[in-house]
Amino acid sequence: MEIALQSLRIILEPSHFLMLISGVLLGLAIGILPGLGGIVGMTILLPVIYGMDPHDAFALLIGMVAVIPTSDTFPSVMMGIPGSSGSQATIMDGYPLAKKGQAARALSAAFTASLFGGLFGAAVLTAVIPIARPIVLSFGSPELFMLALLGMSMVGVLSGNRPIKGVLAGGLGLMIGALGAAPALPEYRYYFGIDYLMDGIPLVIIGLGLFAFPEIIDLLIKGKAISEAPTLGKGWLQGVKDAISHKLIILRCSVIGVIVGFLPGLGGTVVDWISYGHVIQTTRDRENFGKGDIRGVLAPESSNNAKEGGGLIPTLLFGIPGSGSMAVFLGGLLILGIQPGPSMVSEDIGLLYTAIWSLALANVFGAGLCIMLSKPITRLTIIPFTYIAPFMILILTLASYQATRSWGDLIALLIMGILGWVMKQYGWPRPAALIGYVLSDNLETYLFISVQRYGIAWITRKGVIILALIIAISMVLSILWKTKKKPTTKLVYDSDKQAS
Amino acid sequence: MSKKMLVIGIALFIILSIGMAPTVHGVDFSKKTIKWIIPFKVGGGSDVWSRLYAPFFRKYLPGHPAVVIKNMPGGGSIIGGNYFDRKVKANGLTVFGSSGSTTFPYLLGVREVKYDFSRYYLVFASPFGGVAYINPKFGAKSVQDLKGFKEKLAYASQGATSLDIVPLLAFEMLGLDVKAVFGYKGRGAGRVAFEQGEADIDYQTSSAYIKNVRPLIKQGAAIPLMTWGVLDEKNKVVRDPMEPDLPCFPEAYEMIHGKRPSGQAWEAWKAFFTAGFAVQKGMWLPEKTKKDIVETYRTAAAKIIADPEFKVVVQKSLGGYKQLPGEQGRKAFEQVLKVPPESKVWLYGWLKDRYDVTVK
Numbered sequence: 001m002e003i004a005l006q007s008l009r010i011i012l013e014p015s016h017f018l019m020l021i022s023g024v025l026l027g028l029a030i031g032i033l034p035g036l037g038g039i040v041g042m043t044i045l046l047p048v049i050y051g052m053d054p055h056d057a058f059a060l061l062i063g064m065v066a067v068i069p070t071s072d073t074f075p076s077v078m079m080g081i082p083g084s085s086g087s088q089a090t091i092m093d094g095y096p097l098a099k100k101g102q103a104a105r106a107l108s109a110a111f112t113a114s115l116f117g118g119l120f121g122a123a124v125l126t127a128v129i130p131i132a133r134p135i136v137l138s139f140g141s142p143e144l145f146m147l148a149l150l151g152m153s154m155v156g157v158l159s160g161n162r163p164i165k166g167v168l169a170g171g172l173g174l175m176i177g178a179l180g181a182a183p184a185l186p187e188y189r190y191y192f193g194i195d196y197l198m199d200g201i202p203l204v205i206i207g208l209g210l211f212a213f214p215e216i217i218d219l220l221i222k223g224k225a226i227s228e229a230p231t232l233g234k235g236w237l238q239g240v241k242d243a244i245s246h247k248l249i250i251l252r253c254s255v256i257g258v259i260v261g262f263l264p265g266l267g268g269t270v271v272d273w274i275s276y277g278h279v280i281q282t283t284r285d286r287e288n289f290g291k292g293d294i295r296g297v298l299a300p301e302s303s304n305n306a307k308e309g310g311g312l313i314p315t316l317l318f319g320i321p322g323s324g325s326m327a328v329f330l331g332g333l334l335i336l337g338i339q340p341g342p343s344m345v346s347e348d349i350g351l352l353y354t355a356i357w358s359l360a361l362a363n364v365f366g367a368g369l370c371i372m373l374s375k376p377i378t379r380l381t382i383i384p385f386t387y388i389a390p391f392m393i394l395i396l397t398l399a400s401y402q403a404t405r406s407w408g409d410l411i412a413l414l415i416m417g418i419l420g421w422v423m424k425q426y427g428w429p430r431p432a433a434l435i436g437y438v439l440s441d442n443l444e445t446y447l448f449i450s451v452q453r454y455g456i457a458w459i460t461r462k463g464v465i466i467l468a469l470i471i472a473i474s475m476v477l478s479i480l481w482k483t484k485k486k487p488t489t490k491l492v493y494d495s496d497k498q499a500s
Numbered sequence: 501m502s503k504k505m506l507v508i509g510i511a512l513f514i515i516l517s518i519g520m521a522p523t524v525h526g527v528d529f530s531k532k533t534i535k536w537i538i539p540f541k542v543g544g545g546s547d548v549w550s551r552l553y554a555p556f557f558r559k560y561l562p563g564h565p566a567v568v569i570k571n572m573p574g575g576g577s578i579i580g581g582n583y584f585d586r587k588v589k590a591n592g593l594t595v596f597g598s599s600g601s602t603t604f605p606y607l608l609g610v611r612e613v614k615y616d617f618s619r620y621y622l623v624f625a626s627p628f629g630g631v632a633y634i635n636p637k638f639g640a641k642s643v644q645d646l647k648g649f650k651e652k653l654a655y656a657s658q659g660a661t662s663l664d665i666v667p668l669l670a671f672e673m674l675g676l677d678v679k680a681v682f683g684y685k686g687r688g689a690g691r692v693a694f695e696q697g698e699a700d701i702d703y704q705t706s707s708a709y710i711k712n713v714r715p716l717i718k719q720g721a722a723i724p725l726m727t728w729g730v731l732d733e734k735n736k737v738v739r740d741p742m743e744p745d746l747p748c749f750p751e752a753y754e755m756i757h758g759k760r761p762s763g764q765a766w767e768a769w770k771a772f773f774t775a776g777f778a779v780q781k782g783m784w785l786p787e788k789t790k791k792d793i794v795e796t797y798r799t800a801a802a803k804i805i806a807d808p809e810f811k812v813v814v815q816k817s818l819g820g821y822k823q824l825p826g827e828q829g830r831k832a833f834e835q836v837l838k839v840p841p842e843s844k845v846w847l848y849g850w851l852k853d854r855y856d857v858t859v860k
Contacts, residue, residue, distance in 0.1 A: 043542045047569070050555060140696050181576065183682030186661040186857055188575070195582075198575040264692065319708065320688035331543025337791065337816030341711035350814055449683045453654060453698055 004126075007353035010055050010119035011361065019056045020358055023063025024365045028373075030064070030084075031071030034392070035208045035399025037084035038065045038325025046332055049455050055354045062312075062358040065325055067366030070114040074374070077106045077297070078381050079219075079226060079392065081212035085203055086304035088231040088434065089272035091211060093289060093296025100292055101227050103378045105235025105242065108165040109294055110301040111367045111374075112243035113250050117302035118363030120254040121261070121309020122356050129345055129352070132313050139263055142458040145446035146467035147263065148439045151270050153471050154277030155436070157478050160290065166432040169423065173436020174443070174480075176201060183445040196408025201416070203269060203324075205402045206437050208396055211415025216392055217417075221387040227381040236371075242294045249279055249295055250302040257303030261310025264320045270438050271307045272300035273431060281478040309359055314350060316344045397426055515647060527592070527796040530563030535594045536783070539580020541573045546599045549626060549781050552813050553804065557833075560800040560807075576613050577602040585615040592793035595623065596784045600663050600776035603836060607659060607775055608858040608859045609844070618837050621794045623783040624801035625829030627821045629740045629779060632667060632703040632725045633713055635694070643725040643752040646674060653678045656690035656699040660855040663776045666728060667703050669769045669850070670749050674756055676701075680855065695721070703728075706742040707819045726752040730821065731832050736768065742820060749773075750776045764846035771839040779824065779832045798826030 010016055023045075030041045041064045049057040072083025077094035090110065097106040108477025128135070139147075152170065179190050180200030180494050191197035219226065243250060253275040260271040279299040280286050289296050311322040319340040321327035333340055380388065400413040423430050450458040458464065519575040523775055536554060540546045547569065554567040561567075572580035577599065598617070634653070640646055657664045658678040664680065671678040678701060684690050691712060704713055706727075706738070716722040727740035730750030738834050739748045747780040749769075753761040761769075783801070802825040804810050814820060824832055851857045 039542070046542060046547075047551065051549060135690065137696050140698050141693075157717075184659065185684075186659050186859075195575065195579050198579065199573070264689070318688060318692055319712065320686070320692060327541070328543030331548045334545075334548045334817055337813075339711040341708070342715050343711055390789050445683045445685075449681055449698075452679075452681045452683070 001350055004353045004356075007055075007350055008357050009356055010350075011059055011357045016056055016059050020059040020063040020361060021365065023060040023358075024067050024362050024369070024429075027064035027067040027069040028366060028369060031068040032074050032083060033399065034075045034079075034081045034083055034212060034395055035070070035204050036402065037086070037204075038323070039328055040402055041068065041326050042328035042332065043064060046328065046335065048115050049332055050089070050335055052336070052340060054351055056482030057332065057336055058354045059358045061329055063362040065329070066118060066305070066308050066362035067307065067495050069301070070111060070118070070363065070366040071370050073107060073110040073114070073301060073370075074377055077110065078103055078378065079212075079388075080215040081392070081396075082207050083333055085207055085269045086272055086307070087300060088207060088211060089300035089431070090297055090306030091278035091432070092276060093291070093293050095215075095289070096292035097294070097297065098226060098381055099228050102235050102292070103227065103381050104374065105239040106294065106297050107237045107374045107378065108371060109242045110239075110297050111297045111370050112240050113253075113302040114305045114370075115363055115367035116243070116250050116310070117254045117257055117305035118366075118443035119360055120251075120302075121258055121306040122360040122363070123309075123360070124258045124306075125309040125312060128262075128313065129317075132317055134261070136264065136314060136318065138463065140461075140463070141446045141449040142454065142461050143463040143467060144263065145443065145450055146464050148442040148446060148469070150467060150471050150474075151274055151435060152443065153475055154274055154281075155429075155432040156272065156475065157277045157280045158431045158435070162427060162429060166425065169428050169430070169432040170436040173433035173438075174440040175436075176206065176433070177437040177440025178444070183441055184448045194408070196404070196406055196412070199404075201408070201412050202403035203438065204436060205400050205409060205412045205416055208400055209413050210420035210423070210430045210434060212392075213413070214421040216389055216396075217421055220389055220422070222388060223384070225382050225384050239294075243298060243441045246295055246298050249298055252282075253278065253299045253303040254306040260303070261307030261322055263310075263317065263432050264314035264322050268435050269323065270435060271303050271333030273435055275299045275303035278474075280464070281474055281481075285315050285433070285479075305363060312355055312359070316340050317342065363471060389465050397474050514642045517561040527792050528563045529561050529592075529598065530566035532563065532565040532593060534565045534592075535570050536567060536596045536597060537570050537572055537580055537584055537588075537594065539572050539574070539577035540599065541601070542571050546597055546781055547571060549818065550597045552697075552817055553783070556804040556807065556810055557800060560803045561798060572728070573614065576605065578605055578610070581606075581613065581615040584676065584784070584786065589786040590786045590790075592785065592789060592797070594786070594788070595797075596620070598782050598784060600780045603775035604661060604663065604665070604772070607771065607836060607844075608847075610661075610859055614784040617784070619787040620829045621785040621789055621797075622826070622833055623785060623794075624805065624826060625779040625824040625833060626818060627778050627824065628731060628780045628819050629706040629742055629821065630667070630703045630728045631706060631709040631713070631740075631743055631746065632670070632701065632711075632727075633694075633722045634702075634725055635697070635700045636720060636723050638700070640723060640725075642723070643674075643697045643747060644693070644755050646676060648723070649755045651693075653679065653700040654698065655701050656684040656693035657682050658684055658686065658690075660851055660857045661859060662762060664672060665772050665847075666776050667770065668854075669772070669847075670728070672850075672854075673753060673761065673765055673769065674792050701725075705819065706740065706821075707817075710742070727772055728777050731774065731835075733828075733837055735832060737773070737778075737804065741818070741851035764843050765850075767840055768850075771836055771843065774832065774835040779829060782829060782833065800827040 030036045069086045075081045075083040076087040076090040082088040094106045155170040162412040171323035256275045315326045569579040588594045694702040805823045
């Protein structure tokens with residue numbers, strides 16, 4: 001406790017505090033720019049931290065990474081373009097809300113959820129440190145495979161009334177994920193002698209291609225502003241109220257976020273989809289999801305901020321990064337001369353608390369700044385899109401080019417974009433394809449390891465059986481709770497009236 | 501008074517500039533930017549290594565050029581290596597950083613590899629060490645107890661053509677029955693697998709070993725076996741100064757078999773050990789680089805390595821190993837370039853038999 005307070009004092013000193021704020025500002029900027037995420041932010045900061053005091057560097061890096069999932073909500077809600085990979089699911093309901101002229105409400109609900117999720121992540125990080133090691137160690141490869149399978153089972157709920165198309169789209173995602181270097185064998189698959197395909201297609205390109213590109217095309221075809229309602233509405237307080245009245249959803253999804261971030265190898269990129277799927281699965285009146293249900297915004301936004309707290313655990317205690325940005329953070333630790341490991345909780349405990357405080361404070365400032373920024377930014381939704389489109393296409397292209405900085409990125413973006421547009425036109429669920437793509441590597445790797453190591457006996461492990469039951473129960477429940485399809489009306493539902 | 505000062509000042513300036521000129525050899529990088537290609541992702545081991553060196557190259561190269569790292573990941577570093585071979589001009593403004601994962605496919609003769617280290621100039625090289633350890637449940641207290649050991653051991657591996665060739669071949673030569681489980685992403689994942697009991701035998705690079713495995717040894721959850729060793733001036737494998745109480749691999753071999761290691765397997769092991777550990781990372785200038793540029797770089801590298809400030813960096817972040825400037829690095833790397841062809845053939849056979857991997 002004393003050490004924790006001492007770390008707080010250190011971080012509140014002007015020089016450290018300045019670092020934290022710089023990190024937060026950079027993180028907010030990166031989050032707002034579509035397609036750029038924590039990896040890019042870390043890459044920008046890595047050359048800067050050389051020779052820096054570790055407490056300063058921690059404040060800067062963690063401040064940056066903590067707020068990306070807060071500000072990346074802007075493009076997701078307002079334009080239907082993922083701000084970073086953590087807020088793809090926010091599009092599903094946030095964007096329809098913006099179309100109805102309720103962008104303000106969606107944003108304030110999202111920031112409130114983000115704030116709670118982030119603080120929850122920091123709190124869990126503090127509480128779990130003494131028992132983190134045995135928990136992480138209890139998840140072997142077979143259990144991690146089952147967790148990936150649990151993620152895959154979300155494909156069903158995310159496909160709504162088109163289960164067959166959903167499964168096929170998920171399969172397509174798995175196949176795209178299989179391009180390039182095989183995870184466990186020294187082989188390159190389906191790369192057709194093209195250097196670019198040796199490492200497969202990067203996640204950024206899949207995300208932007210499947211979600212951003214089709215949206216831009218459709219908006220241009222319509223030639224109107226994003227918001228179909230003429231006014232922005234005054235939903236600020238409404239959004240906060242929404243968040244408060246659905247506090248249990250936020251809590252559950254924060255827990256999911258921490259767990260997914262916490263487990264090494266699962267990666268944070270699907271956490272928004274998992275929590276989004278979870279909310280649909282556990283809700284009876286679900287016909288409004290995808291059409292602007294505020295719960296569909298709260299769920300992903302609380303979990304994606306919470307995952308950053310969870311993600312620090314394997315990175316700092318085991319030296320195994322839980323996500324792409326944590327992998328770069330790990331490099332930063334080595335540049336600072338810090339070797340992660342069990343000593344983080346003994347010798348370097350001060351640093352660990354600096355990390356926790358940075359995380360908590362950054363979330364508070366991030367959410368605060370986002371709320372202040374949102375009034376001017378939401379005005380974008382009433383500008384005719386033809387003025388915004390060239391700028392968006394430029395940013396999209398730049399962000400994609402960041403992935404590997406080769407021409408292949410742009411070609412891949414075009415191909416994925418066309419694929420995404422076709423899928424949208426014909427009602428193929430794109431989230432299913434994305435989940436398949438993201439999880440394909442985990443599914444293959446962990447199954448491969450499980451079978452090599454344990455033979456068929458991996459199925460009989462306790463953890464595997466428990467997870468199999470969870471998957472079965474959640475699938476059965478989601479089928480049982482599926483309400484009969486009502487005749488669709490053109491009326492705009494006010495979803496939170498139904499919920500309360 | 502002030503006039504006198506001015507005269508003295510000018511005189512000093514002239515003397516100094518005359519005095520300085522010859523050491524520059526006409527190579528001057530002022531206002532230039534040096535691009536250092538790293539064929540790996542940002543934040544990886546090689547990236548960190550280059551970023552630790554980069555500011556010191558700025559300090560010691562004549563003209564204090566900006567040194568920027570250009571990450572060019574892909575194909576397990578083959579893409580960056582090929583780019584370096586085909587596209588880079590020999591003007592001293594672009595250098596390349598290689599790692600064991602770059603050297604291994606070259607040594608194995610992988611089809612996609614277009615680069616050839618025998619044609620480039622090594623500026624300096626950095627060694628890294630590894631320590632192997634085993635789960636105590638098998639009862640072995642040291643590597644000596646592994647003589648005639650029959651139980652099957654699982655090892656968490658990144659792949660049969662990765663750096664894991666060195667530990668896997670070492671275990672094989674000691675007569676251990678080790679089953680490599682492929683698919684783990686890096687040594688950190690391998691260590692977690694060991695702690696979970698998913699792997700029975702493992703190795704870590706020295707710095708990770710010190711922070712993460714020594715606590716396990718204290719708790720009685722791991723038994724240290726051996727280090728891979730380091731190369732001395734005569735290219736002989738000797739004990740690792742980071743863990744001098746442990747035998748190095750050739751000693752371990754002698755403890756078990758009663759004789760020094762020799763033959764095809766040993767030659768192959770030594771080549772891959774050199775490429776993967778003893779000169780794991782290196783900075784290269786392209787073919788046809790002018791001699792004075794090469795010398796300028798090598799001199800800068802020697803100065804960096806002697807810099808007390810950099811010694812702290814080596815201690816804290818590079819495992820504490822003696823860095824090898826210019827000629828020293830080149831001599832050590834010869835082990836990699838001069839692998840007897842029959843040793844390579846032997847290794848191909850071994851990879852095919854054991855792991856069903858065909859590289860050539």
